[in-house]
Amino acid sequence: MLKDITIGQFFPGKSFIHKMDPRMKIILMFGLIVFVFMAGNAISMGVVLLSTVLILLITRVPFKLYFKGLKAIWMIIILTSLLNMFYIKGTVIFEWKFISITWEGVRQSIFITLRIVCMILISSVLTYTSSPTALTDAIERLLAPFKLVGLKVHELAMMMTIALRFIPTLIEEVEKIMNAQKARGADMDSGRLTERIKAMIPVFIPLFVSSIRRAVELAAAMECRCYTGGKGRTRMKVLRYKFRDFFAFTVIAALCAGILYINFRFPEWKMTV
Amino acid sequence: MNEALIQTQNLEFAYDFEESNIPVLKGIDLQIKAGEFIALLGHNGSGKSTLAKHFNALLLPSGGKAFVLGMDTSNEALTYEIRRRVGMVFQNPDNQLVATIVEEDVAFGPENLGIPSNEIRQRVDEALKTVGMYDYREHAPHKLSGGQKQRVAIAGVIAMQPQCIVFDEPTAMLDPSGREEVIETILRLKNDLGIATVLITHYMDEAALADRVIVMDKGEILLDGTPAEVFAKGQQLRMHNLDVPESVEIAEFARHMGIPVPMDALSPSTCAQAIFKAWSSREESEKARAYLRYKEELSANLINSEAEPASSGSVIKIKELSYTYGGGTPFEKLAINNINLSINKGEFIGIIGHTGSGKTTLVQHLNGLIRPQQGSVLLNGTDIWAKPKKIRQVRYQVGLVFQYPEYQLFEETVYKDIAYGLKRMGVDKHDISMRVREAANFAGLDLNLLEKSPFDLSGGEKRRAAIAGVIAMRPAVLVLDEPSAGLDPKGRRELMNQIQSYRRRSGTTVLMVSHSMEEIARFADRVLVMNKGEIAMQGTVSQVFGHSHELVQMGLKVPELTQIFDSLSGRGVPVSSSVYTLNQAITEMERLFAGGAGNA
Numbered sequence: 063m064l065k066d067i068t069i070g071q072f073f074p075g076k077s078f079i080h081k082m083d084p085r086m087k088i089i090l091m092f093g094l095i096v097f098v099f100m101a102g103n104a105i106s107m108g109v110v111l112l113s114t115v116l117i118l119l120i121t122r123v124p125f126k127l128y129f130k131g132l133k134a135i136w137m138i139i140i141l142t143s144l145l146n147m148f149y150i151k152g153t154v155i156f157e158w159k160f161i162s163i164t165w166e167g168v169r170q171s172i173f174i175t176l177r178i179v180c181m182i183l184i185s186s187v188l189t190y191t192s193s194p195t196a197l198t199d200a201i202e203r204l205l206a207p208f209k210l211v212g213l214k215v216h217e218l219a220m221m222m223t224i225a226l227r228f229i230p231t232l233i234e235e236v237e238k239i240m241n242a243q244k245a246r247g248a249d250m251d252s253g254r255l256t257e258r259i260k261a262m263i264p265v266f267i268p269l270f271v272s273s274i275r276r277a278v279e280l281a282a283a284m285e286c287r288c289y290t291g292g293k294g295r296t297r298m299k300v301l302r303y304k305f306r307d308f309f310a311f312t313v314i315a316a317l318c319a320g321i322l323y324i325n326f327r328f329p330e331w332k333m334t335v
Numbered sequence: 336m337n338e339a340l341i342q343t344q345n346l347e348f349a350y351d352f353e354e355s356n357i358p359v360l361k362g363i364d365l366q367i368k369a370g371e372f373i374a375l376l377g378h379n380g381s382g383k384s385t386l387a388k389h390f391n392a393l394l395l396p397s398g399g400k401a402f403v404l405g406m407d408t409s410n411e412a413l414t415y416e417i418r419r420r421v422g423m424v425f426q427n428p429d430n431q432l433v434a435t436i437v438e439e440d441v442a443f444g445p446e447n448l449g450i451p452s453n454e455i456r457q458r459v460d461e462a463l464k465t466v467g468m469y470d471y472r473e474h475a476p477h478k479l480s481g482g483q484k485q486r487v488a489i490a491g492v493i494a495m496q497p498q499c500i501v502f503d504e505p506t507a508m509l510d511p512s513g514r515e516e517v518i519e520t521i522l523r524l525k526n527d528l529g530i531a532t533v534l535i536t537h538y539m540d541e542a543a544l545a546d547r548v549i550v551m552d553k554g555e556i557l558l559d560g561t562p563a564e565v566f567a568k569g570q571q572l573r574m575h576n577l578d579v580p581e582s583v584e585i586a587e588f589a590r591h592m593g594i595p596v597p598m599d600a601l602s603p604s605t606c607a608q609a610i611f612k613a614w615s616s617r618e619e620s621e622k623a624r625a626y627l628r629y630k631e632e633l634s635a636n637l638i639n640s641e642a643e644p645a646s647s648g649s650v651i652k653i654k655e656l657s658y659t660y661g662g663g664t665p666f667e668k669l670a671i672n673n674i675n676l677s678i679n680k681g682e683f684i685g686i687i688g689h690t691g692s693g694k695t696t697l698v699q700h701l702n703g704l705i706r707p708q709q710g711s712v713l714l715n716g717t718d719i720w721a722k723p724k725k726i727r728q729v730r731y732q733v734g735l736v737f738q739y740p741e742y743q744l745f746e747e748t749v750y751k752d753i754a755y756g757l758k759r760m761g762v763d764k765h766d767i768s769m770r771v772r773e774a775a776n777f778a779g780l781d782l783n784l785l786e787k788s789p790f791d792l793s794g795g796e797k798r799r800a801a802i803a804g805v806i807a808m809r810p811a812v813l814v815l816d817e818p819s820a821g822l823d824p825k826g827r828r829e830l831m832n833q834i835q836s837y838r839r840r841s842g843t844t845v846l847m848v849s850h851s852m853e854e855i856a857r858f859a860d861r862v863l864v865m866n867k868g869e870i871a872m873q874g875t876v877s878q879v880f881g882h883s884h885e886l887v888q889m890g891l892k893v894p895e896l897t898q899i900f901d902s903l904s905g906r907g908v909p910v911s912s913s914v915y916t917l918n919q920a921i922t923e924m925e926r927l928f929a930g931g932a933g934n935a
Contacts, residue, residue, distance in 0.1 A: 074473060194435050226435045230477040235742075241704050242743040245735040246804055247727050247759030264755065267745035271790065276430045283431035286391060286423040287444040287491065288415045298442035298455040 073123045073190045078306060080121070084192045084200035086307040090314045091188045097318045098180045102334040106324040107176060113317055114180050123190045131186045132179060139178055143171035169333045194226040196299075203301060216292025224280070232273065239268050340404060340499055340531055341367040341390050341421070347398030348385055359385045361554040362399065367533065369498060372525045374542035374562070375535045377551035378576045379794065379823045383535050386551065387501045390533065391421040404498070419448055422492030426504040426821075428484035429477075437479075437487050438463065438472040444495040455494075462490040465528070466520050480690065482513025486520055493524070499531040500524065506538065507821045510690045510850050511892040518544070537823050539566075539580040540895065543601035550577065563599040576825035581853075581895035582606040585920050589613075592928055603898035610899070614908050614927065628926050629909035650812055650844050651678040651701060651733070656710035658696055670696040672868040674710070678812070678844060683835075685855035685876075686848045688865030689890035694848045697865065698814045701846070702733035715811075731760055734810030738817040740801030744789035749780070749800045752789050756808045774807035775800075777841070779833040795826040799833075806837065812844045813837075819854060827851075831858060852894050856880065856915035864889065881913035896920045 074080075079087070101110045118128060152166030192200070202219035209215050240250065243264045250261045325332075348360040359382045367373060367390075377383040388394040389401045392408040401408040403417045422444075425431050434440035438459050445455040463469040466486040476484055485505055492500050502521065506514040518541055524530045534541065542548050548565040550558040552575045558565045566572070569579040569587060579587075582603050586596040589610060596609040614622075653676040660668045671693040678684060688694045699705045700712055703719050703726040711718050719729045737743070746752035753771045762770065775782055778799040784792060789800055798818075805813065818834065819827040835858055838845050849855050855862055855876070862879040864872040866889045872879055879886070883893040883901045893901070897915050900923060904912035910923045 195439050223434060227433060227476070230475075231429050234477075238737065239743055241699070242737045242740065244704060245702055245730055245737070246743075246756035247730055247808070248755075249727060249759070264743075264745045268743050271745075272742055276427075279425060279427060279430035280433070282393060283423075283425055283488075284433060284443075286393060286418055287433075287495065288418050288447040289443070290415065290447065294449045295446050296449050296452060296455065297446055298439070298452055298459060300452045 072193045073127060074193075075122055075191065077122045077191065078120055078310075079117070079187065080191045081306065082191075082310055083301055083303050083307045084196040085204055085301060086303060086310060087188050087192060088197075088200055088204060090310060091184055093314060093318060094184050095181050097321050098177050098184070100325065101177075101321050102173065102332055103325050103328060104331040104333050105328055106321045107173065107333070109317070109320060109324065110180055111176065114183050117187055118183060121187055121191050123187075127190065128183055128186055132182055135178070135182060139175050142178070143175050146171040146174055173334050195223065198222045198226070199297070199299070199301065216295075220292075228276070231276075232269065235272060236265060236269060239265050339366045339402070340369045340371075341365070342402045343386075343389065343396075343399065344402075345399035346386070346389060346396050346401055348382075348389070348394060349397050359554050360389075360396075363554075363556060365549070365556065365559075367499070367531060369531055370525065370529045371531045372521075372544070372546045373531075373533045374545035374548045375533055375551065376537075376539075376542055376548060376577060377557075378825050381551040382554040383551045384503055387423075387503060387533060387535055390499070390501050391423055392417045393423070419444075419495050420497050421499045421501060422495055422497040423501045423503065424485065424488050424492055424505050426507050428481050428488060428508065431488050432476040432484060432491075435475055436472075437468065437474050437476060440476060440487060441472075441490045441494050444491055448495065458494045458496070459490075462494040463487075465493055465523065466490045467516075480513060481509045482516040485509065485513070485517045489517070489520055489524075493528070493530075497530065499533065501533045501535075503535050504537065505534070506536065506541065512689055512890045514538070514541075515892075539578050539583075539824075540602075543580050543583070550575070561599070562601050566601060567598060576823070578824045581917070582899065584917055585896060585899060585924070588917075588921055589924060592924065594928065603895045604902070607899045607902040610924075611903060611906055611908065614903075625927055625929070626909045628929065632926065648680055649677040650680050650715060652676070652713040652716075653678075653700070654711050654713070656697075656700060656707055656712065658700070658705060658708050660696075662708075669868050671700075674870060676863070676870065678846065681838075681842055681844055683838060683845045683858055683860045684847070684863060685859030685861070686846060686863045686865060687850070687852065687855055687891060688871075692865040692889075693868040694865050695816060696868075698735065698816060698846065698848060701812070701814055702730045702735045704730075704735070727759070731756070731808045732810055733812045733814065734805040734808055735814045736802050736805045736816065736818060738820060739798075740805075740818075741789075741794065741797035744797060744801055744804075747788060748786050749775075749789050749792070750785040752800060753785075753804045753807050756804055760808060770807050770809070771803075774803040777806050777833070777837040778803035779829065795822060795830070798822070798830070809841075810843065812846065814846045814848075816848045817850065818847065819849070819851065827854070834858075852880075852892060852897075852915075856894055856897075864891070876915060877911075877913040880915050881911075883912070 098110055101107045118125065147163055147167040148161060150164055150167035150170050152164035154162050155165050156163040198219045202215055205213065205215045244250065248261055248264055250258065253261070343363050343365045346360055346363040347358065349356045349358045363386060375383045375387065385394060389396060389408065390403065392414045395409050403421055406413045406417055408417055432440050433443050441459045441462055442455050445458055460469065463472055466489050468483060468486050468490060471479065471483065476487060479487065506517050509517065521532055521534060522544065525532055534545065536542055543562045543566070545562060548558070548560065548562050549556060550565060550572065557575060558568060558571070566579050566583045569583065572579055580601060583601055586600050586606050586609070589596045594610065594613040596606065600606045600609050653674055656674040657672050658670045660666070660670050674697060686694050696705065700707060706720060711720070714729060714732060719726065744752050746755060750771055753774055754767050757767045757770055771785070772782060775785060780796065780799040780803055784796060789797060792800060802818065815834065819830050822830060831854055834845065837843065847859070859876055862873065862876055863870055864879060864886065871889060872882060872885065880893060880897050883897050886893050894915050896917065897913065900910050900914040900920065901912045903910050908927070910927055914920050914923055
């Protein structure tokens with residue numbers, strides 16, 4: 063059922079990483095991804111892979127879920143690696159008509175694949191171990207300095223929260239309306255693209271109307287609960303960096319330094335163009 | 336004035352609509368005391384919701400005054416002081432939860448008030464424990480049942496530590512067990528926390544639990560008093576399109592017969608107790624005679640019931656139908672299991688079962704919205720999936736009206752919306768016009784509304800328009816999923832009568848899924864009880880309602896009359912245990928107390 067889709071893919075748990083401050087997780091995730099792309103060396107890539115697997119293990123989220131995340135992007139992976147394979151010049155190892163595959167191309171595409179995979183895995187660690195609420199909260203706080211230049215940070219975060227809250231509800235509603243129109247003879251599964259788009263009108267109009275109704279009702283409910291915007295608001299969960307966050311920071315920083323050092327120390331293992 | 340929690344003085348309110356002024360409240364004078372539990376009744380459009388919205392400055396009076404703890408609601412500086420003291424819970428459980436996690440949502444109110452973090456934590460935990468949702472504190476709201484969502488919404492208000500909570504039809508969209516959860520929670524607020532509650536409802540059995548009942552009509556207060564006082568004016572209530580609880584009706588009749596049922600016997604149990612007392616105090620000879628009459632009746636009935644009408648052949652046959660959602664995933668759920676069923680031509684079948692019992696999955700198989708994983712569905716003897724490309728033909732013959740069908744309206748005019756299915760069928764223009772009118776007629780929709788936008792209609796009219804859209808296809812079988820959900824008593828009654836007369840005039844076979852046992856009892860020829868994906872029971876209404884204990888165990892609620900007579904029969908009183916209409920109840924009472932109840 064569509065209902066079982068989880069938005070933000072949060073997988074509740076009590077691991078070290080689950081308990082980390084989401085702000086630190088976001089910072090470290092960006093840091094790590096940058097360094098994944100700096101690992102152009104077989105040894106440093108090995109280190110990156112190893113640490114990624116280690117991080118996945120620490121989260122105690124089933125590997126199955128991570129692979130599910132990868133499935134969604136396999137097309138991109140294949141496409142980019144194919145492009146790299148064919149277009150990079152170097153020692154030819156296979157040739158047929160106009161297609162030529164080079165040793166450098168193969169290496170490059172392996173690296174690109176590994177990088178994309180690592181990037182996706184690391185960002186899934188963030189989304190699997192932090193609730194959407196924690197994430198929006200963290201983003202709100204990380205962006206707080208931009209309030210000075212007039213960015214409506216709280217309002218933005220509130221919008222994100224409400225979107226996250228209502229996406230599953232609306233998906234369910236789409237399913238219901240589609241069934242109701244099908245019961246009246248609507249045909250949504252066949253015909254040309256233009257016909258199919260036209261067939262969706264009876265779904266989108268009711269969805270639009272009900273979304274507005276929901277918005278009006280939600281606004282009233284929020285007003286009843288004294289919502290007046292970000293001013294004067296406190297939070298139940300206060301984000302505070304703890305020892306574990308500094309510890310994680312140190313480990314990741316050391317890892318990044320290590321990658322740089324390996325790149326510099328073993329240039330002969332450099333594998334990418 | 337100090338003792339009143341909420342006070343209105345000659346409160347008036349009018350909506351400005353297209354330059355005309357529509358008065359909704361016409362001078363309301365009302366006082367609500369601390370800790371009071373008030374039920375606010377009235378049909379749709381009587382102004383009860385509008386009045387309630389004045390209690391927390393969601394609306395401001397256009398005339399007169401409203402005060403909360405002495406604070407004038409029209410003083411904008413006090414708006415949030417007022418709202419933190421008078422909270423509100425709305426009808427639709429989905430549209431009032433803000434956060435993606437239960438506890439975060441409960442924290443939303445206190446966070447807005449600027450309360451320190453530690454204290455919020457405390458309040459949230461306490462509030463969740465009060466409503467019994469503490470174990471769900473880290474769940475996502477969209478995965479909860481309707482009743483659970485409403486309890487979270489209530490916790491969200493409790494956490495603000497209000498002195499009064501206004502409930503705007505909090506149970507209208509819930510199933511019986513969800514209703515019970517919410518009502519129990521509301522009672523706990525009053526008893527444990529001393530919070531005053533204003534409950535707007537269409538359910539009279541809920542109103543009977545209140546300390547005070549206020550009935551509104553046309554923007555004015557019609558009645559105001561204890562439930563016993565208000566329900567004693569049954570005739571007046573009925574005149575204003577409101578119901579009286581069944582217990583009160585039978586109590587009224589009993590008093591008429593001379594049986595001393597106290598005026599405050601408003602619930603099935605107190606009512607049954609009073610009747611039992613009257614019965615026990617009768618002379619032994621009178622009792623013996625009553626037993627005899629009961630036995631005679633019983634044997635006469637047995638002979639009658641053998642002569643069942645011959646069935647006129649089946650339209651739909653379901654064979655060994657099973658369906659599992661999310662097979663192979665951790666969310667795997669067996670929705671229906673090995674269903675065998677034959678639906679006869681012209682029959683009116685009522686399907687009952689709690690939420691998640693498989694009712695909706697079953698009915699979606701009938702018109703091919705779901706393809707069977709196992710088993711088959713036969714329409715007039717042929718498998719509906721014999722030609723999968725022709726499945727739309729099946730959908731024209733088995734019309735399915737979903738729950739809250741008004742949410743599927745989309746065309747510019749009601750006419751076009753009703754014609755939507757007909758156009759898909761390829762009916763020619765002249766016939767479309769005829770059939771749209773015919774369907775509107777059947778659904779009880781005023782023909783003048785056909786050229787209006789469906790979005791300008793009232794709630795009840797929208798629903799009729801949506802039902803007409805299915806009836807227009809002239810289905811051989813009409814399946815209705817909770818057709819009367821969320822309507823007021825008058826709307827319910829009218830819609831059900833309309834469906835019944837449509838069935839009589841067109842000879843259509845009708846299947847109706849409903850939570851309202853009263854409706855099923857009144858209209859169905861045959862009742863199916865679904866439980867855990869299986870047909871747990873089936874038979875005539877009296878056969879099924881004779882098993883009220885089993886029904887209750889399956890999370891269903893039997894009509895109040897059935898409860899009363901089941902309880903009496905359980906205590907050895909010679910009455911039938913499967914009474915479900917007022918007429919039956921009266922017959923039973925007359926037989927039981929034949930010869931006058933005067934000596935009691």
